[in-house]
Amino acid sequence: MEVLLTPEEMSEADQRTIRGGTPGIELMDEAGRAVADTCARMMDHVAQVLVLAGPGNNGGDGFVAARILKKRGYPVRLLLLGEASRLKGDAATARDDAANAGVPIERLNLAKLPERLKEARLVVDALFGAGLDRPLEGDAAQVVHLVNERRAKTIAVDLPSGVSGGSGAVLGEAIRATRTVTFFRRKPGHLLFPGRELCGGVSVADIGISADVLEEIRPRTFVNDRELWRPHWNPPTVTGHKYDRGHALIVSGPAVRTGAARLAAVAALRAGAGLSTVAASPSAASVHAAHLTAVMLKAYKDEEQFAAILADRRLNSVVIGPAAGVGEETRRRVAMCLDGERAVVLDADALTSFAEEPEALFASIRNKTSGGVVMTPHDGEFARLFPDIAAQASMSKPDRAREAARLSGAVIVLKGADTVIASADGRAAITENASPWLATAGSGDVLAGIVCAMMAQGLPVFEAACAGVWIHGQAAKKAGPGLISEDLLPVLKDVIAELAEDRA
Numbered sequence: 352m353e354v355l356l357t358p359e360e361m362s363e364a365d366q367r368t369i370r371g372g373t374p375g376i377e378l379m380d381e382a383g384r385a386v387a388d389t390c391a392r393m394m395d396h397v398a399q400v401l402v403l404a405g406p407g408n409n410g411g412d413g414f415v416a417a418r419i420l421k422k423r424g425y426p427v428r429l430l431l432l433g434e435a436s437r438l439k440g441d442a443a444t445a446r447d448d449a450a451n452a453g454v455p456i457e458r459l460n461l462a463k464l465p466e467r468l469k470e471a472r473l474v475v476d477a478l479f480g481a482g483l484d485r486p487l488e489g490d491a492a493q494v495v496h497l498v499n500e501r502r503a504k505t506i507a508v509d510l511p512s513g514v515s516g517g518s519g520a521v522l523g524e525a526i527r528a529t530r531t532v533t534f535f536r537r538k539p540g541h542l543l544f545p546g547r548e549l550c551g552g553v554s555v556a557d558i559g560i561s562a563d564v565l566e567e568i569r570p571r572t573f574v575n576d577r578e579l580w581r582p583h584w585n586p587p588t589v590t591g592h593k594y595d596r597g598h599a600l601i602v603s604g605p606a607v608r609t610g611a612a613r614l615a616a617v618a619a620l621r622a623g624a625g626l627s628t629v630a631a632s633p634s635a636a637s638v639h640a641a642h643l644t645a646v647m648l649k650a651y652k653d654e655e656q657f658a659a660i661l662a663d664r665r666l667n668s669v670v671i672g673p674a675a676g677v678g679e680e681t682r683r684r685v686a687m688c689l690d691g692e693r694a695v696v697l698d699a700d701a702l703t704s705f706a707e708e709p710e711a712l713f714a715s716i717r718n719k720t721s722g723g724v725v726m727t728p729h730d731g732e733f734a735r736l737f738p739d740i741a742a743q744a745s746m747s748k749p750d751r752a753r754e755a756a757r758l759s760g761a762v763i764v765l766k767g768a769d770t771v772i773a774s775a776d777g778r779a780a781i782t783e784n785a786s787p788w789l790a791t792a793g794s795g796d797v798l799a800g801i802v803c804a805m806m807a808q809g810l811p812v813f814e815a816a817c818a819g820v821w822i823h824g825q826a827a828k829k830a831g832p833g834l835i836s837e838d839l840l841p842v843l844k845d846v847i848a849e850l851a852e853d854r855a
């Protein structure tokens with residue numbers, strides 16, 4: 352399980368280490384050394400390095416890197432943004448050490464910068480890191496613009512300057528780096544877009560901070576990797592019964608919109624639910640009947656018959672929403688699904704149907720005494736249900752999802768290239784295995800089915816949602832470029848097989 356540290360948490364890790372007896376300058380030396388090592392690895396011969404240093408400790412790391420590279424025989428030049436007198440503490444020490452080692456230090460001059468950039472084979476961006484707290488403007492923004500325009504090979508120290516470590520947002524203008532070297536642990540901004548794209552490859556350097564500090568800091572943001580949820584997943588046992596793996600129920604849309612439910616139902620079965628059943632109106636059921644094999648089908652004429660289907664407690668996990676239609680009928684069916692012990696995935700039209708009265712939905716979720724609820728909105732659906740949260744542009748995606756989870760009581764899967772899963776207890780996971788090919792019709796229906804299957808199998812709700820999103824991403828990788836949603840279904844078998852093998 353990989354934890355991610357917000358800039359505040361990272362600062363706490365630094366401070367705890369310093370209070371524990373490691374001087375800050377030692378941490379800075381290690382950070383600068385890691386940057387210098389990366390520079391050396393990125394150049395096949397000794398050539399000019401240009402270090403751009405800012406006014407804080409990120410700049411301090413730049414001074415150390417310049418000093419070490421100079422000692423190793425690299426021609427180095429350092430340009431300082433702002434006045435040298437502003438440097439304080441460890442950064443001032445690092446500046447003195449670099450000057451004493453003979454590093455040429457100049458005040459950064461915008462007019463001369465293009466020339467300096469032209470001379471350099473590699474640029475080190477040590478302008479701003481974790482301390483960035485407002486948009487870059489004026490000279491700082493201009494520097495970033497000129498570096499990007501030059502398209503020079505650039506190593507970012509900690510973060511590409513201008514990228515927020517907490518949210519991945521670009522504040523004003525941001526460096527487009529070839530590689531980013533960060534320290535101790537990655538930050539959310541390395542995984543969240545647009546930051547992720549601007550980092551290039553990210554490496555994490557050990558700078559002498561002990562993992563023990565994490566016990567006190569208790570980070571609540573994680574990478575959605577396998578380790579996060581795998582301990583909760585088990586392959587079938589030799590003596591197991593299909594009912595041990597749960598029974599997924601997928602509520603279908605009307606006769607002309609049945610495909611979404613089938614995608615979800617087959618995905619649920621492939622993702623390991625012991626059984627999967629589609630519930631449909633008689634006209635929709637006759638369409639399904641021509642297509643379904645292992646997935647079962649139950650027709651219902653009216654609400655009473657729908658309630659009778661739900662009364663079977665073996666149907667322990669339900670998906671409602673894909674192509675369900677927006678309106679009162681869907682609202683009533685959602686309320687019926689939520690009224691019981693089963694786990695519920697609310698997707699698509701089940702979310703949009705409550706755009707006018709989200710509180711009613713949240714109340715039904717909060718009233719649920721057992722069985723988890725997962726909502727899987729994309730940005731548009733999210734804004735319909737949580738307009739106040741969506742309007743807070745400076746909030747990070749994990750924080751938006753956390754707030755929505757607290758407000759609604761559901762686990763939120765906020766979809767996108769960097770899908771975030773958050774729970775009301777404050778945990779949030781960021782996904783990094785998504786494929787751009789997942790942005791295709793029906794992909795969300797497949798995801799809803801997989802998450803439903805994970806809950807049917809008894810995973811706790813947050814872990815089930817994380818597992819579902821991860822498995823969806825792996826399936827897309829296996830299906831490869833050009834995939835359509837149907838292609839995700841057969842390859843789920845391979846993803847599950849690998850999971851099973853991994854635990855053997």
Ligand SMILES: NC(=O)C1=CN([C@@H]2O[C@H](COP(=O)(O)OP(=O)(O)OC[C@H]3O[C@@H](n4cnc5c(N)ncnc54)[C@H](OP(=O)(O)O)[C@@H]3O)[C@@H](O)[C@H]2O)[C@@H](O)CC1
Binds near residue numbers: 366375410480508534
């Ligand atoms: N001991 C440690 O803690 C270790 C820390 N380490 C390193 O330190 C980095 C964090 O250092 P940091 O906290 O000094 O912040 P940093 O990113 O240098 O920026 C702050 C400066 O920028 C300024 N500023 C901010 N926004 C601005 C804007 N938009 N436009 C213009 N100015 C702006 C702000 O100025 P002010 O707000 O005072 O005007 C302040 O002067 C971290 O990323 C890592 O690289 C490692 O060495 C390991 C040990």
Ligand SMILES: [K+]
Binds near residue numbers: 409480507510512
């Ligand atoms: K930087």
